[in-house]
Amino acid sequence: MNSREAERAPSALTPPPDAIPPVRHPEAPAPGELLGAHYDHCFGCGGGQPHGLHLQARAGDGVSITAEFTVQSAHQGAPGLAHGGVLATALDETLGSLNWLLRTIAVTGRLETDFVRPVPVGTVLHLQAEVTAVAGRKIYSTAVGRTGGPDGPVAVRAQALFIEVMVDHFIDNGRPDEIKAAMADPDQIRRVRAFEVNP
Numbered sequence: 001m002n003s004r005e006a007e008r009a010p011s012a013l014t015p016p017p018d019a020i021p022p023v024r025h026p027e028a029p030a031p032g033e034l035l036g037a038h039y040d041h042c043f044g045c046g047g048g049q050p051h052g053l054h055l056q057a058r059a060g061d062g063v064s065i066t067a068e069f070t071v072q073s074a075h076q077g078a079p080g081l082a083h084g085g086v087l088a089t090a091l092d093e094t095l096g097s098l099n100w101l102l103r104t105i106a107v108t109g110r111l112e113t114d115f116v117r118p119v120p121v122g123t124v125l126h127l128q129a130e131v132t133a134v135a136g137r138k139i140y141s142t143a144v145g146r147t148g149g150p151d152g153p154v155a156v157r158a159q160a161l162f163i164e165v166m167v168d169h170f171i172d173n174g175r176p177d178e179i180k181a182a183m184a185d186p187d188q189i190r191r192v193r194a195f196e197v198n199p
């Protein structure tokens with residue numbers, strides 16, 4: 001980080017002195033393994049959202065993830081270009097997938113995004129994310145999205161703070177119809193159990 005970026009960095013995204021390096025869960029998916037959707041109706045990764053991102057994330061080494069997302073016509077902001085909010089969603093989804101490797105349920109508390117280059121419709125965005133530190137319930141992470149291949153030029157990047165929550169976060173706050181349907185779906189329960197440290 002150069003001195004200009006350091007000046008801009010909000011303290012909420014800087015790990016505190018007592019933060020520790022992230023620890024990959026021993027039962028985390030193996031490097032290269034596709035993670036699959038955490039919820040079929042998720043706008044980021046679910047197959048049940050026709051205009052969703054259908055982002056596919058794979059476990060990487062350590063506590064890192066790679067992911068791909070192809071910008072569709074439904075994702076435009078300006079003519080022929082991806083909407084910034086959609087790109088932020090792709091970053092958020094990739095960063096959220098990191099929690100599979102920690103076996104923690106967590107939600108985004110803060111997400112800071114830099115939009116470096118415009119991303120045309122039809123582009124495959126290659127994302128890479130990693131957890132940098134953990135402090136209690138707080139999980140600090142970064143992500144980058146490139147075009148033209150996994151080593152192509154950077155188009156977007158993000159820094160995030162995720163906060164660990166219990167399953168009750170969703171049960172207490174989600175709309176009852178969707179919660180009822182999710183709880184009646186054995187696949188969904190299996191996926192949530194895989195996240196829980198103390199099921």
Ligand SMILES: CCCCCCCCCCCCCCCC(=O)SCCNC(=O)CCNC(=O)[C@H](O)C(C)(C)COP(=O)(O)OP(=O)(O)OC[C@H]1O[C@@H](n2cnc3c(N)ncnc32)[C@H](O)[C@@H]1OP(=O)(O)O
Binds near residue numbers: 093136165179
């Ligand atoms: C049957 C059911 C199926 C369910 C199946 C689900 C499967 C798994 C789905 C995962 C899904 C992922 C999808 C992609 C990721 C999203 O997009 S998640 C959706 C977007 N995010 C949200 O909706 C979160 C909304 N916010 C909240 O609910 C609450 O603010 C939070 C984040 C849970 C925090 O509230 P809290 O638990 O009361 O925690 P709080 O004590 O306020 O804060 C804890 C610490 O975090 C810090 N903090 C909290 N918020 C912030 C912030 N915004 N900025 C900086 N610091 C903060 C606090 O300062 C505090 O720090 P310390 O004092 O400990 O140093």
